[in-house]
Amino acid sequence: MKAPRIDRKRVLLAALALVLLGLFLYVALQSGPLARIPVTTARVEEASIRPVRFGIGTVEARQIHRIGPALTGRLLRLDVEVGDAVRAGQVLGEIDPVDLDDRIQAQVAALSRARVLARESGIRQDRAEVQLRRYETLLKASAISEETASDKRHELKLAQAALEAATREAERLQAELAALRAQRRNLALVSPIDGFVLTRDADPGTILIAGQAIVQVIAPGALWIDARFDQAGSAGLSAGLAARIVLRSRGREPVEGRIVRIEPVADAITEELLAKIAFDAPPAPPPALGELAETTVELPPTPPGPVVSNAALRHQDGRPGVWRIQDGRPVFVPIRVGAADARGMVQVLDGLNAGDLVIVHSASPLTARSRVRATGPAQAEPAA
Template sequence: MRLAAFAFGATVLSFMTGCSEDGAEKQPPARRPVLSIVVQPATEHQIGFAGTIQPRYQTDRGFQVLGRIVARHVDVGDLVKAGQKLAENDPLVYQLAVRSGEAELARARSELDRAAAKRERTASLVAQRISSQADLDSADQARDAAAASVRQAEASLVKSREELRYTTLIADADGVVTSVDAQVGQMASAGTKVMTIARTDVREAVVDLPEGVARALSAGSPFEIALQADATIRVGGEVREIAPQADAATRTRRVRITLDRSADPFRLGSTIYARALAAAGSSAIEIPATSILERDGATLVWVVDPASRSVRAIAVEVAERLDGDVRIAKGLEVGARVVVAGVHSLVDGQAVAFDEGAVK
């Protein structure tokens, strides 16, 4: 009797246990809540930086000969034209050198005329067999030496006249005087900077950018330049030059942006605001840096399938890393929903729950 009761109890317990296990298998798995966004193309790079307008071309002007400055015709801020006199050295020493060169040239020419006449007489005497061939050879040599002296005197005179011309400092192009480094009465050695002339026809915006931002740019990257005094005055520009190294103190790199046109409001020295734009037709996508998963040498992101409400990992190519964001070049489609937190604890096919309104 007891054995029958025990067998009946075991059968009932086994049936109840089987029912419990079958019921647990039929329950759907719990969905894990995740933070996600729907990404959009980054059509503009909205980072702006302060800078100044500077000339693309500027030259340090100085005398090419030693002398004492006796006149300076321009000052800082003056507009100059090509060929205009800027300053003058004392020309007396060089005027005397020109006179000496002219006298030396006259003497050399006179000596050449005498040597040429002597050679003709000697040639006549040789023809009459009065003088020897050696006398004619000596006359030829003297005439040639006199001709060489003339050429030397001519070259010396040209040099003296050129040095006299160098005592007047001339503007080589239209521009504006940005600095003056010598005063009247001062001795100026050859090559010493007297003033700086900046050309006004080609102007550039010069900005110092963080190294990470500058590294993402290249020659030709588009910018929009606005005056800080009046932000409604704007002009386009393109990157011409990026400093190859960052400044040791500020860790920024200097970027020069050539303006599309030399608009008058953008005067040299004006303070501007430069905003980087994405290149035309760019379809790069920006997502938070927390979305990136590095695994086995691959760069991955978790994409949510809205239909099955599950996640899967896809490989992507990172174009650049910005402050807190990552720009994706390949592998991610516009409109995809990407998990932005907890990427290290997900597995392929895992069911998730998400807020459908989040958009990047």
């Protein structure tokens, strides 16, 4: 019997089909919908973390000294500009005294006249006392009548009253002169501290009212951060905690500070807690008021416990959890999280144990049926 003839063309086509089928299966298993999803994994660690609270705020002055006239008047001169350094006691400007200097001179003259009158009254009193003693002697010798001696006693009382009145008048004029001079001194605008000029709100010739601030002065070292923290994550914040401040203009130069106080009134609209953070050492040059600043406050460390990277957290049905590698397959495990630190590590209060292998990152969304291929530092056996 003759062997069947083999069709070489059909054999080649069949072989090619098998190769293409194998290539298709390989591609489907490596990069298609059946391919394993590359994931990065990490082990749950047993460690303590230092929780952090992040806030944002602005540079503010702890004290702003507002300088203005004590009396209504016209600004005569103002010798400083914004940014000028000033010293305590330095005269920054002056209010026009108008006729106040003339009134002071007139008061000085009136006081001098009152003192002269007081001295004259004193001399008359001394003369009246001498005459009364002489007339008392003559009365004892019966050389004069009782009526004449009584007149001299009356003259002495009049002289004493005149001296008292002249003395009181001189004291009144002295007090009025002191008041005028104090009023004259109040026309000078004097810096109460060493600092620099923050604002200048008037020019010479402007009519000012009493108490109107025209110059604001602050001390370079009296700056702090008016910071805001989310109320939901503000637990543990208290006065005295160290803080790191990053000014917007000096992003690479963090400055150390400390919480001075937590404000007793929170912002109910923005749901933020307000705090004041002072610099440990005033930055030089001083930052501009109103400049934005980012603040980071570290709380005391927590007791040791399971911690996981924040990048591993996922949410399903509104619950936080992680994908844990179990028997080579991903399993979503709900967890209860606690505090987080600046490294991005999160405290796990319930749901995981130290040593568990969790997925930190996946190339595509995961499901319970996903097949994964670990590429991270810690790897698990892939699912069959």
